[in-house]
Amino acid sequence: MLHVSTRGEAPAIGFTDALLAGLARDGGLYVPEAWPRLAAADIAAFAGKPYAAVAERVLSALIPSSDISAPLLGDMVRSAYAGFRHPAVCPLAQIGDNLFVLELFHGPTLAFKDVAMQLLARMMDYALKGRGQRATIVGATSGDTGSAAIDAFGGLDQVDVFILYPHGRVSEVQRRQMTSVDAPNVHAIALEGTFDDCQAIVKGLFNHHAFRDQLALSGVNSINWGRIAAQTVYYFTAAVALGAPLRPVSFSVPTGNFGDVLAGYIAKRMGLPIDRLAIATNENDILVRTLASGRYEVRGVKPTSSPSMDIEVSSNFERLLFEVYGRDGQQVRRLMAALQQGRAFDIDAAPLAAIRTDFSSHAVDEQQTEAEIGRAWREAGYLLDPHTAVAVAAARRELACNPAVPMVALGTAHPAKFPDAVERAAGLRPALPPHLANLFARPERFTVIANEQSAIESFIRSRARAAAGIAA
Numbered sequence: 095m096l097h098v099s100t101r102g103e104a105p106a107i108g109f110t111d112a113l114l115a116g117l118a119r120d121g122g123l124y125v126p127e128a129w130p131r132l133a134a135a136d137i138a139a140f141a142g143k144p145y146a147a148v149a150e151r152v153l154s155a156l157i158p159s160s161d162i163s164a165p166l167l168g169d170m171v172r173s174a175y176a177g178f179r180h181p182a183v184c185p186l187a188q189i190g191d192n193l194f195v196l197e198l199f200h201g202p203t204l205a206f207k208d209v210a211m212q213l214l215a216r217m218m219d220y221a222l223k224g225r226g227q228r229a230t231i232v233g234a235t236s237g238d239t240g241s242a243a244i245d246a247f248g249g250l251d252q253v254d255v256f257i258l259y260p261h262g263r264v265s266e267v268q269r270r271q272m273t274s275v276d277a278p279n280v281h282a283i284a285l286e287g288t289f290d291d292c293q294a295i296v297k298g299l300f301n302h303h304a305f306r307d308q309l310a311l312s313g314v315n316s317i318n319w320g321r322i323a324a325q326t327v328y329y330f331t332a333a334v335a336l337g338a339p340l341r342p343v344s345f346s347v348p349t350g351n352f353g354d355v356l357a358g359y360i361a362k363r364m365g366l367p368i369d370r371l372a373i374a375t376n377e378n379d380i381l382v383r384t385l386a387s388g389r390y391e392v393r394g395v396k397p398t399s400s401p402s403m404d405i406e407v408s409s410n411f412e413r414l415l416f417e418v419y420g421r422d423g424q425q426v427r428r429l430m431a432a433l434q435q436g437r438a439f440d441i442d443a444a445p446l447a448a449i450r451t452d453f454s455s456h457a458v459d460e461q462q463t464e465a466e467i468g469r470a471w472r473e474a475g476y477l478l479d480p481h482t483a484v485a486v487a488a489a490r491r492e493l494a495c496n497p498a499v500p501m502v503a504l505g506t507a508h509p510a511k512f513p514d515a516v517e518r519a520a521g522l523r524p525a526l527p528p529h530l531a532n533l534f535a536r537p538e539r540f541t542v543i544a545n546e547q548s549a550i551e552s553f554i555r556s557r558a559r560a561a562a563g564i565a566a
């Protein structure tokens with residue numbers, strides 16, 4: 095199976111090449127040339143299976159065995175999830191009538207990013223060793239991708255890791271998770287800007303082809319198709335636990351960069367009977383405005399209590415546009431050029447109608463987020479982090495319209511990552527799990543850098559072992 099770029103100009107490439115490439119050379123994002131489909135009987139057979147077994151089956155439909163053999167994929171998946179703190183890896187908790195939270199935060203860094211990142215690191219390490227290559231990993235984070243990447247890739251011989259986070263705009267726990275890791279191949283960069291600035295610079299680094307080639311750049315954001323592929327799995331385990339494929343299930347997904355909800359859309363394209371995919375945003379509601387009006391318009395990011403979703407340029411929305419425009423790369427290039435030049439684009443009527451067929455959207459403001467944390471604690475004794483609270487609040491709105499379909503809100507972070515917001519809303523301060531108990535005592539190491547691509551390039555050149563002349 096080959097992978098094509100959403101902008102239609104880069105050559106089609108295999109899975110491993112897409113995994114290591116990050117962004118396509120035409121600035122687009124890779125997707126498989128066709129969506130594989132799982133038969134209803136295959137999906138039904140997931141019932142009662144361990145998470146790793148379902149992951150192996152779902153991912154073997156997306157990863158050709160010529161890239162990673164089936165036994166090796168099985169080993170990687172088992173080892174990726176062996177360290178999760180819950181035996182079900184991603185368990186479901188019921189918090190109301192037909193209302194469930196899919197807990198995706200039992201990995202090492204307490205956010206859903208671990209689910210894909212632990213596997214991605216194993217796949218990339220294998221690919222790099224097989225090719226005798228080294229890579230320079232660059233990533234943009236609003237708090238969670240960075241810590242997950244640092245945990246998964248820290249200390250690996252083949253890679254140097256540079257993570258850009260918005261200075262002063264992540265929670266203290268998130269910052270310390272990135273800055274207190276004692277691994278010489280890890281570099282935390284506090285960028286003087288927003289997450290959107292961090293992501294624009296990361297994409298700019300990939301689009302600077304001489305720099306990209308010299309440093310052998312790779313990406314770990316959801317730019318990387320391997321991340322999205324791994325995130326499809328928990329939609330299958332959750333839906334099957336609630337009766338799929340015999341009955342449909344809906345999901346409410348706290349959304350920023352659009353990777354997680356896109357993974358749900360792909361699970362649906364692969365045959366999973368998903369009824370609604372609710373895009374739940376905080377006050378950075380660009381996607382809600384887009385679904386309502388058809389106009390995608392950047393207005394400036396507001397800081398909120400769910401900082402990981404303080405995003406306006408939702409990278410993976412491009413992958414959805416590619417689908418609803420009939421995989422026409424030229425149309426995607428036109429829209430992305432308009433976004434670059436005028437900070438906005440308009441979606442045509444037919445593609446917009448197609449988006450509305452699968453997705454609905456809800457913005458949840460700061461007051462509603464706080465109220466939801468309080469409500470879930472009072473009514474169900476369940477502590478939500480602010481990102482999950484946004485999803486649960488949106489889930490309740492969807493359930494009010496369609497109470498018969500089970501609704502799963504994605505629980506994307508552990509409440510202890512955002513103790514101040516949780517304490518304000520619920521009146522108690524969640525404790526970090528034992529493996530992070532000394533987080534506040536560890537020394538921090540980070541570099542503050544101006545919001546300029548050239549400054550970031552100089553810093554990376556000065557630290558990366560893959561820079562010219564030092565490459566393995």
Ligand SMILES: Cc1ncc(COP(=O)(O)O)c(C=O)c1O
Binds near residue numbers: 205349353354355402
């Ligand atoms: C805790 C948390 N929830 C939700 C999101 C939004 O997910 P996505 O960017 O895939 O839309 C993020 C950031 O990615 C996050 O870190």
Ligand SMILES: N[C@@H](CCOP(=O)(O)O)C(=O)O
Binds near residue numbers: 353
């Ligand atoms: N919320 C994310 C932002 C980056 O998202 P990604 O899925 O593209 O890596 C974060 O916490 O870093």
